[in-house]
Amino acid sequence: MSITYLEAIRAAQAHALAVDPRVFIYGQDVGDFGGAFKATKNLAKEFPGRVLDSPISEDAMIGMAIGAAIEGMRPIIEMQFADFSTVGLNQIVNHAATFYWRNGRPCPITVRLPSGGTPGGGPFHSQSLEAIYAHYPGLVVMTPATVEDAYMMLLQAVALDDPVIFCEHKFLYYHLKADALPQETLPFGKARVVRPGRHATVVAYSAMVHEALEVAQSFAQEGFEIEVVDLRTIKPIDTDTVLGSVARTGRLLCVGEAWPWGGVTAEVIARAATDGFELLDAPPVRINARDTPIPYHPNLWAAHRPAAPAIADALRKLLRV
Amino acid sequence: MNAALESPLTGRAAELKQVFRWMLTARLLEDKLAGLYRAGKIYGGVYRSKGQEAVSAAIGHHLKPGDVFAPLIRDTAGRLAFGESMYDVLRTYLGSVKGPMRGRDGNVHRGDLGRRLLPMISHLGAMLAVVTGTLVARRMKGETGMVGATCIGDGGTSTGAFHEGLNLAAVEKAPVVVLVVNNQYAYSTPTSRQFACRDLIDRAEGYGVAGHSLDGTDFAASEAVIGEAVRRARNGEGPQMVVASLLRLTGHAEHDDATYVDDALRAAHCGRDCLDAASQMLITSGILASDQQDRLKAEIASQIERAASEVLREPAPDAATELWTSFHSVPSDTW
Numbered sequence: 050m051s052i053t054y055l056e057a058i059r060a061a062q063a064h065a066l067a068v069d070p071r072v073f074i075y076g077q078d079v080g081d082f083g084g085a086f087k088a089t090k091n092l093a094k095e096f097p098g099r100v101l102d103s104p105i106s107e108d109a110m111i112g113m114a115i116g117a118a119i120e121g122m123r124p125i126i127e128m129q130f131a132d133f134s135t136v137g138l139n140q141i142v143n144h145a146a147t148f149y150w151r152n153g154r155p156c157p158i159t160v161r162l163p164s165g166g167t168p169g170g171g172p173f174h175s176q177s178l179e180a181i182y183a184h185y186p187g188l189v190v191m192t193p194a195t196v197e198d199a200y201m202m203l204l205q206a207v208a209l210d211d212p213v214i215f216c217e218h219k220f221l222y223y224h225l226k227a228d229a230l231p232q233e234t235l236p237f238g239k240a241r242v243v244r245p246g247r248h249a250t251v252v253a254y255s256a257m258v259h260e261a262l263e264v265a266q267s268f269a270q271e272g273f274e275i276e277v278v279d280l281r282t283i284k285p286i287d288t289d290t291v292l293g294s295v296a297r298t299g300r301l302l303c304v305g306e307a308w309p310w311g312g313v314t315a316e317v318i319a320r321a322a323t324d325g326f327e328l329l330d331a332p333p334v335r336i337n338a339r340d341t342p343i344p345y346h347p348n349l350w351a352a353h354r355p356a357a358p359a360i361a362d363a364l365r366k367l368l369r370v
Numbered sequence: 371m372n373a374a375l376e377s378p379l380t381g382r383a384a385e386l387k388q389v390f391r392w393m394l395t396a397r398l399l400e401d402k403l404a405g406l407y408r409a410g411k412i413y414g415g416v417y418r419s420k421g422q423e424a425v426s427a428a429i430g431h432h433l434k435p436g437d438v439f440a441p442l443i444r445d446t447a448g449r450l451a452f453g454e455s456m457y458d459v460l461r462t463y464l465g466s467v468k469g470p471m472r473g474r475d476g477n478v479h480r481g482d483l484g485r486r487l488l489p490m491i492s493h494l495g496a497m498l499a500v501v502t503g504t505l506v507a508r509r510m511k512g513e514t515g516m517v518g519a520t521c522i523g524d525g526g527t528s529t530g531a532f533h534e535g536l537n538l539a540a541v542e543k544a545p546v547v548v549l550v551v552n553n554q555y556a557y558s559t560p561t562s563r564q565f566a567c568r569d570l571i572d573r574a575e576g577y578g579v580a581g582h583s584l585d586g587t588d589f590a591a592s593e594a595v596i597g598e599a600v601r602r603a604r605n606g607e608g609p610q611m612v613v614a615s616l617l618r619l620t621g622h623a624e625h626d627d628a629t630y631v632d633d634a635l636r637a638a639h640c641g642r643d644c645l646d647a648a649s650q651m652l653i654t655s656g657i658l659a660s661d662q663q664d665r666l667k668a669e670i671a672s673q674i675e676r677a678a679s680e681v682l683r684e685p686a687p688d689a690a691t692e693l694w695t696s697f698h699s700v701p702s703d704t705w
Binding site for chain 1: 471472474475479481483488489491492493496497498499500501502503504505506507508510511530531534535537538541695696697698699700704705
């Protein structure tokens with residue numbers, strides 16, 4: 050049996066709907082159509098009245114979810130693309146995110162954001178917005194990189210009492226496959242050392258984990274053992290695991306698909322520099338996308354986003370220092 | 371036809387006296403808040419509802435325990451009618467740590483989730499979808515007979531959030547009453563710069579919801595029309611949009627002297643004070659005589675004084691003992 054990253058997301062939703070009557074799904078085209086990416090295929094039929102088509106109203110969709118959460122439900126809102134979530138930004142960051150701090154009661158909504166670039170996606174179907182949501186206090190932001198994490202972390206997201214922004218990567222939807230779904234996983238908020246190493250640490254998340262692994266494998270042939278850390282959740286960040294890795298290797302590269310100003314890579318580097326300065330044998334390095342909107346044409350898109358060649362180049366320089 | 375509007379006032383004496391009580395309490399409580407503001411005791415702004423007490427009291431009065439209410443910035447009367455304590459009002463304005471928001475939010479951004487009195491966020495229009503969400507959730511759980519209500523001004527109806535929220539409520543056929551209070555100004559912005567339709571009530575048809583127009587200065591009409599809207603929502607007739615016309619008789623906030631308000635509006639019918647008009651109506655109909663009203667006013671004023679002096683002595687929040695965490699499931703200082 051082979052299960053894709055997308056199928057894992059569907060399986061997690063099916064499981065959540067089956068075991069928890071408080072769960073329902075709301076989004077555009079999620080009902081009978083099964084969702085733009087088929088993440089809810091057959092779920093409307095299997096769970097009548099709990100997988101509902103919404104109008105194109107991201108603000109009201111999130112507002113509705115907040116109201117449902119107030120009444121004890123556990124809504125999953127599917128944004129059709131992460132890029133459209135900004136229409137609902139206000140309800141996410143000013144309402145759901147502030148709810149616990151202002152009202153003393155958590156707001157257990159899960160907002161799924163199909164994120165990341167694919168060839169031909171263009172500026173408004175390709176964005177990685179984890180940093181925007183991470184910046185506002187009160188939101189958990191998950192960025193699963195594997196089929197297993199897509200499954201288990203979505204279940205964790207629904208179970209968490211806090212609002213969760215679940216950034217699933219569209220490029221991984223159909224490309225990434227696993228043999229089986231896991232029954233257990235790391236505790237919420239923990240990063241994973243995907244590949245142990247000695248000579249340098251590459252911290253990555255989501256689709257970039259696989260680019261980093263590809264580079265690590267090729268460097269292994271030259272005798273360099275590159276440690277790859279998958280953050281898994283970028284709010285909160287598991288700083289301990291990152292610093293522990295830097296303690297072992299002394300060299301840090303952080304790669305992210307989002308834009309270069311600020312963001313996850315800046316946050317990781319800042320923490321390493323302030324909390325782990327003595328651990329570093331070389332200046333830390335960041336790799337991000339270029340500071341432009343995401344291009345449409347695959348030629349431009351391929352040069353815009355970080356990938357294995359850029360990671361390899363940067364690692365080579367880092368190892369020579 | 372609205373039977374309540376047609377019947378003589380004396381037949382609704384109990385209702386009208388109750389609504390009047392909430393209006394009067396709101397006015398006196400806000401007088402106190404304005405005084406405290408001028409005395410420098412209040413942080414941030416004070417937002418009064420002078421001129422709007424009738425419609426607000428009416429909606430709060432007609433909602434029942436178990437209903438959900440998301441009031442906005444000029445709903446002191448409605449909140450009191452719905453069950454909010456004047457202590458919560460004073461505590462939130464005065465920043466007492468014992469208040470419902472514990473100093474983390476202030477003035478009109480307060481509520482009581484246990485009572486389903488939802489604390490607003492500042493972004494106008496946002497609460498409508500939230501009210502709809504509470505109702506849809508309860509319907510999913512098999513509950514029936516509940517109603518939700520939210521209030522908004524003429525300015526607030528211009529937001530995308532209002533549009534999305536009302537449209538979604540209509541699509542979901544939610545039992546929600548949307549009380550649009552056209553008080554002619556959004557801060558300093560007149561309605562000519564706010565919307566181009568003939569009358570905001572015309573939008574009801576556009577959204578596919580029932581519409582009710584109302585002279586918001588008439589407290590008896592407010593009680594009748596809003597009561598009817600609540601009844602129809604509860605009866606499963608979908609969202610009810612009430613558009614009440616009146617004039618804001620105060621500044622946008624206490625720091626605003628509202629000199630931009632058109633004198634013609636002040637002199638027009640919509641510029642009359644609903645509380646004065648209600649007082650007159652109760653006297654001429656024999657429901658509540660002048661001396662009875664004076665006694666009521668003195669009783670309420672004394673309650674307010676007592677509550678205010680108590681709350682003024684309460685402690686403020688202490689930054690040193692605050693739990694500086696925004697997550698429920700993540701330990702403090704983990705971000």
